[in-house]
Amino acid sequence: MQSIKVFASLLWALNVQAKHVWRYNMTVTSAWGEMDGHGRPKYYINGQSPGPLITVREGDEMEVFVTNSLAIETTMHWHGVYQVDHPWNDGVPGVTQFSIQPRDNYTYRWTAQNQYGSYFYHGHFGPAFADGMRGPIWIIPAESRERPYELISDSKEDLAAMKKAEENPRHIVTSDWNAEGMDILLIQYRDTGFAPWCSNSLTLNDRAQTYCHSARDIEDAGGPDRNDLGCIYKVPGYEFTNPLECEPTNPPMEVVQQQEREDWVWINFIHSGAHHELSISIDEHEFYVVAADGEFVSPQKVNQINVNLGERISILVKMDKSPKDYAIRLTSLSPQQIVQGIGLLRYHRHGGHADATNTTVPLTKPWVHLNGTLISENSKKMNETALAPFPARPPPLHSDTTLKFIVKMTGPSTWVLHSSPHQGFRQSLPPVLWNFDSRGNTTYGSPGTMHNGSVVDIIFENDQQVTAMHPFHKHNMKAFIIGMGEGGFPFDTVEEALGHEDYRKNFNFHDPPLRDGCRLNEGAGAWTVIRYQITFPAASMLHCHRIHHFGSGQQVVLLEGVESMAPVPDEVRNMVHADFIPPVSSHDQFGVFLNAELFDIQAFEPAQLFVCNIFPIMAILEAVINRSIGLTHVLLTIALLYGGVLLYRVYFSPLSKFPGPKLAAASSWYEFYYEFIYKGGSQFAFHIDELHQEYGPFVRITPWEIHVNDFRHYDSIYSFQLHHDKPEHLKWRAGQPNSVFATPDHNLHRRRRAALNPYFSKSRVASFAPYIQERLNSMCQRVQREFAGKEKVLNLGDMWGCLVADTIAHYAFHREYNWVNTAVNFQCPLLEQVDVFADIMDTVPHFPVIGMVLYYMPPWLIRIMVPALSGAMDFLNEIESNVNRIKSPDFKPLQGENQNIMYELYHSDLPDTERRQARLVSEGLGVVSAGLETSKTALERATFRILNDPAVHKRLKDELTATWPDTKDAAPELSTLEALPYLTACVEEAFRLAYGTPTRLPRVPREPLTLGDRVIPPGYMVATQALTVMHDTEVFPNPMEYIPERWMDPVTHPNLKKHLVTFGKGTRVCIGQQMAYAIMTLGIANVVRRFDLTLFETDRSDVDLVRASFKPRPKKGSLGIRALVQDVVV
Incomplete structure (x- = not known):
């Protein structure tokens, strides 16, 4: 018996230590998109926008096979994910890999090691992430992780419900959506210096409505002269905003649906936008901030959170209000535009489902004004400087290396970190991991200067001519945000600054936030200091996540402990890319179509049937005239063919599973009778309503058509987002x-x-x-x-x-x-x-x-x-x-x-x-x-x-x-x-x-x-x-x-x-x-x-x-x- 117990223990240990490999396939495409009812080309991943959720358990391995079906190059970056054992898989062209060429593919592999929570993936070639190439990642926390829920409630029921909510998180990818593609706006910015601030809408999971503000709204929100999109025209001290005319839309909004017996809801807000820092609130609800950039924090009970570009904030919402719909409000905190996006928090007892569309903003009480300020002084706003890690985790006391980056502009649309701007062509050169010098003087550190295990301070400071806010993102290791201030930072190191009382009070070495991004506040001379330890070797990008700053040079590469890095595998250096796959020929498409439809003649529209069938009919008539076949045989053949068509329509067509009269399924003459004969004609519309009373909400009314009388589906049939055609005939x-x-x-x-x-x-x-x-x-x-x-x-x-x-x-x-x-x-x-x-x-x-x-x-x-x-x-x-x-x-x-x-x-x-x-x-x-x-x-x-x-x-x-x-x-x-x-x-x-x-x-x-x-x-x-x-x-x-x-x-x-x-x-x-x-x-x-x-x-x-x-x-x-x-x- 003892040996059996030992053997079982060994099996359990092996099972615990074994890593599971999670595998995903991604295909990147582009198509016309209508996130807010205004269409333009955008990117899709597996036909979705945002792309599909990627889930992996902490400690497990991830493998993602990415196929590029675009006409341009691309890569995929895993935002905030540590590339502990595969530094060549960070997805940065010219740094960790060559870009993925059109019709090519790349396999990314990484281990979710020593991290958990909410992250996201996005394209990192050009401005792809701003045009839809993005999606959520959820790393399931290990059971051994300590949770902060007991700081929220000591109720066993609440604690169990919060853990259950964590196991079923909702992921809301937020962004801003412009009328023009981001590549066009960046070219405009580079040519003119006019920043592309003016967005049509703020999106939740790529759903949005465009709201046009009245003069009263603009006046109440304050600020300089604006158009009805809330954009400033031209104001001294601010960058230029494109004056666009507002076109209101009301496509369906994103819905967070409470499930039955779900007392708490966990929501990950993932901000993948290009321009706007966001205030996020839920009408009439307080909630708890429980994680930031993936990792648990000491909870804050608030009415409003701030989420900057590239950041993730996770909240727990107690579902204890009257059962109905409540507005989830995204409000821009950028002074350049007054703009808001709306989603819905829907209670289970209110009815409906998450796929039920809703285009109306509920009449619930908001916490914020249109400009993002709190309506009541008693309301509570998240304090981002107090997002202390949970459990407590102090930063290293001293640093080994200090980098100081002065943010400045060297031209109307050129941004630099310290000495010179990153040059866009370098993303097509051999990656930095192949050649440490390929980025020129925008690469910091060299083998032997930033050792693995050493501690690094980075000081960011706005030049005296720069007033903009910068949301910086650091790839790989997270960093403690140990200090922020204004008025300039006239020191070379943190130790020097700590010798001055006026600066010492701006530092926090007890419980500073631990993030993979940081904010450099607005204003000339604003400064921020981060500190981190290099825990694994990497070539890490550091850049501003504002698209026109990032795209105009505000990025560098940090060589962190590269002397300890394992050699890049030969199969990565010498990767044999996929053979070019030509488009399917028209003949192949026709063959595939026939196979897929099983020669379903009803897949054609009536006008096409007329054209497609006239040639065999003419051949039959010619045969009769030439007496090569008899008329009786012709009539019999036609009768058999037509009988087969009727049989197919009624019993074997893809629509045969829908209820309705057999005559309607067999022939359009059924509709013709009600349209032109019954009671003098034009009666089929009334008859359709009678059919619904007999057959239910879905009725087959012709061989080719389904009629639906359930209004919940109206916005899916007549959609702003789905690409439906009109019948050809x-x-x-x-x-x-x-x-x-x-x-x-x-x-x-x-x-x-x-x-x-x-x-x-x-x-x-x-x-x-x-x-x-x-x-x-x-x-x-x-x-x-x-x-x-x-x-x-x-x-x-x-x-x-x-x-x-x-x-x-x-x-x-x-x-x-x-x-x-x-x-x-x-x-x-x-x-x-x-x-x-x-x-x-x-x-x-x-x-x-x-x-x-x-x-x-x-x-x-x-x-x-x-x-x-x-x-x-x-x-x-x-x-x-x-x-x-x-x-x-x-x-x-x-x-x-x-x-x-x-x-x-x-x-x-x-x-x-x-x-x-x-x-x-x-x-x-x-x-x-x-x-x-x-x-x-x-x-x-x-x-x-x-x-x-x-x-x-x-x-x-x-x-x-x-x-x-x-x-x-x-x-x-x-x-x-x-x-x-x-x-x-x-x-x-x-x-x-x-x-x-x-x-x-x-x-x-x-x-x-x-x-x-x-x-x-x-x-x-x-x-x-x-x-x-x-x-x-x-x-x-x-x-x-x-x-x-x-x-x-x-x-x-x-x-x-x-x-x-x-x-x-x-x-x-x-x-x-x-x-x-x-x-x-x-x-x-x-x-x-x-x-x-x-x-x-x-x-x-x-x-x-x-x-x-x-x-x-x-x-x-x-x-x-x-x-x-x-x-x-x-």
């Missing part, structure tokens, strides 16, 4: 396949959309408001002149149509059509053409060939075959002549004409293919036609709803009269009207019941799309129709009723706004929504305030949605919304 629906609205491909759509976005920003539309008001004045004068008190029936839809057509046509082309004054009885000819065209276009989703034929058919032939479209052809000719005129080298714009959309698009930096005539004509027609019918419908139905409810009408008129007492005076400005609560509520409710496009606008995911426990395979369509969302009785009780008051409740308003999908969401959200709001707000205010109208032979059946096609339609035979103008109000 729908590009013909609007008759202009080259317009941004019709563009199927996500990336091409983003490029085209980006060129148009500036012209539809809120500020641009606001500057156009005076023209809208001028058109309204003309319209109202005509109504007064021709209809007031004359018992003459006014068709409100026609009246609004003229206003909208005048406004949008002028905005697009800077041409005066003056339909509000010249159209007979307000019957705008352009609107009549749009109505005719809309009827035809409703057939295109089922028969794309109709759209194709109409697009390619000569206008003269269209006039003969479809006379009703003659007016549309006239307008098209006018657009073409305008485009030709603008393109002419002799063109001289009329006053203001250089501000119209067509002119600016042609003179933009779009490639020539995007500025050709057909493209510009498509874009012009698309801009006009997209806004005409939807805005006109919303206005006429809003007017009916207001006139039809005396209480609503009276309350709105009273509010308008209080703001605009005398209509002889000029109408209030748009900003004044937008501040009226009841008018705003009337507008929001009107847009809800206007629907925009009530039917579905399907998307085609490029990758598998996970929606809860369901996965939509790539290449198939998925949608949620607006009709379903805005008739949700749980969100909008009595959804068919017009109730503006529902928008007045500040508690429910955010949820209602989230469900208002009239304009869609995601990357394809309606580009003209700001224009629509402006026209609606000004239009309703003018007509309701100026006139007393009574409805004429008009009732709910003239507005209620009974036919849902691409546009909402009332009953057949409706004469529209008609009224009598009883009087003019003064």
Whole structure:
């Protein structure tokens, strides 16, 4: 028995000492990214951003195989990780390795030795980390580590819950996100000296929203003149900030989800940003700081923490508040910009899951102002100088070597540590580990001067001409931050400074912080001293983590104990890189596609089917004509083939697992029946809601499409972050396949959309408001002149149509059509053409060939075959002549004409293919036609709803009269009207019941799309129709009723706004929504305030949605919304 015990003990000891190897594969790629709804190229790791979590247990080994699929070089650095036994794996090009070439790979190996906690990895070639090449690392602390939890609570339940929280940490990688790629901004900085301070947003795990600040916000936060992004323009004493125009976005926010029976939550905040030091707080929650840069510290109970660039702060949050969502606030502490990022801490009992999207900032009480200062003097801020290691660990008492670095600038955009700047080309030279002289005089130490085991002091001091703050990061060994001060450091060593009382008080040798970074504060003469012991040999980078400082020379290499370093292995020195792998050929791609899809004919869109199948059909017909096969055989073959296709669709298609009618799965004729036959047509949208009642939240409605009525998934279907395409065959629906609205491909759509976005920003539309008001004045004068008190029936839809057509046509082309004054009885000819065209276009989703034929058919032939479209052809000719005129080298714009959309698009930096005539004509027609019918419908139905409810009408008129007492005076400005609560509520409710496009606008995911426990395979369509969302009785009780008051409740308003999908969401959200709001707000205010109208032979059946096609339609035979103008109000 004794021998068995001894043998078991030996086995246990061997097991304890054995190291486990954790292996990971990483592939680095680049693609279009939309972290905050604003797209630009960015980096991905394994298709993720941030990259996947790397976990390793303390004492174990790590092996990461990195493949570079970029078109440029790269490396991967393990930020804060000790390279104890593999110094050539620190991931610094030109220091520890050659860079990884495109299509090449590199295997990193390191041991998590004598360290634990939160770290991260990021690209170290150029500014890659600032453009998304980053991800979290979690080194699981050994059980033998002493934890500081008993300093927080002596409750056994709390101690167990805190240990459980440590075992399930949440990792929040924070950053700042700029409108331009960081390489572009660095070139701008080097060329001009203008620092790239102005960020679009602050991100949590690469999720963010862009918030535009009001003048009141800016004033309250203080500081110099700023734009609505919170950026200073040009202020003496500060570096330049790019003045960008703010474009608000509201993609989903990052959610930290409490799990069931989770009383404490551990969160690692990992700041991988480029510019901004952050204040981080959680509304209404105190929390404990328990670790800094990975290692345990004496806990601090605080409301706010500071996290500088490259730092990690770990906190424990007790989940003891009311179960709901609380805002996690990132607030910049940089004086150059007022900017904030928001995430959510979600309680389990509040419902929902971590993958449930949320775009609304909760109405919880914050701890900080927009400028990062605490709101209450009783609130507690983390003291970073008091983050003492736990257990206590004093620094060495004396140093053996002192390095003093004076931070200065030798040019407008050149930074140095002491003598000279690091030169970027050196990262392509043989690494320092190969040749200690390869970095020139930016290498400090040499074999025999900084011995292994010796203690080093580094003194940082700002030159008298430097005022900036510098967050330094030291690779490999952590260092004690033993002193900080201001006013210069006129000594060569710490020992000399300790002889002066004024300096001695600035040092801490008892319990200083132990970090892998340190701060050199703002101000000329600011100084910081760190002390560390060289515990293993390495060639370690030391640099500022502000990207434009680091990228402009502020970095050095420290040769630490290199005389004790093991030789670089031959397999590393002489590494045979991977063979170049050429891209898959088009033939190979087709073969892979066929194998993956099992010849699934439904993977093609209907328009593709038409093209792909016409050739075998023609071959069969040719065989019949030549009598080489009999007609009976042909018919039998076709029947068998079609039967096989139907069988496959119903039982073997990737969508066959979704519930729904078998007929819908088998054939699109099921949809056709409801769209064109049942009850006169346009009934499929209503039938979809009936199907959900029978089959649940996911229903297969066609062979190619899934419809979802669970709003939790709406932001994933219509996403700012995921790259979904539009079905190819729908590009013909609007008759202009080259317009941004019709563009199927996500990336091409983003490029085209980006060129148009500036012209539809809120500020641009606001500057156009005076023209809208001028058109309204003309319209109202005509109504007064021709209809007031004359018992003459006014068709409100026609009246609004003229206003909208005048406004949008002028905005697009800077041409005066003056339909509000010249159209007979307000019957705008352009609107009549749009109505005719809309009827035809409703057939295109089922028969794309109709759209194709109409697009390619000569206008003269269209006039003969479809006379009703003659007016549309006239307008098209006018657009073409305008485009030709603008393109002419002799063109001289009329006053203001250089501000119209067509002119600016042609003179933009779009490639020539995007500025050709057909493209510009498509874009012009698309801009006009997209806004005409939807805005006109919303206005006429809003007017009916207001006139039809005396209480609503009276309350709105009273509010308008209080703001605009005398209509002889000029109408209030748009900003004044937008501040009226009841008018705003009337507008929001009107847009809800206007629907925009009530039917579905399907998307085609490029990758598998996970929606809860369901996965939509790539290449198939998925949608949620607006009709379903805005008739949700749980969100909008009595959804068919017009109730503006529902928008007045500040508690429910955010949820209602989230469900208002009239304009869609995601990357394809309606580009003209700001224009629509402006026209609606000004239009309703003018007509309701100026006139007393009574409805004429008009009732709910003239507005209620009974036919849902691409546009909402009332009953057949409706004469529209008609009224009598009883009087003019003064």
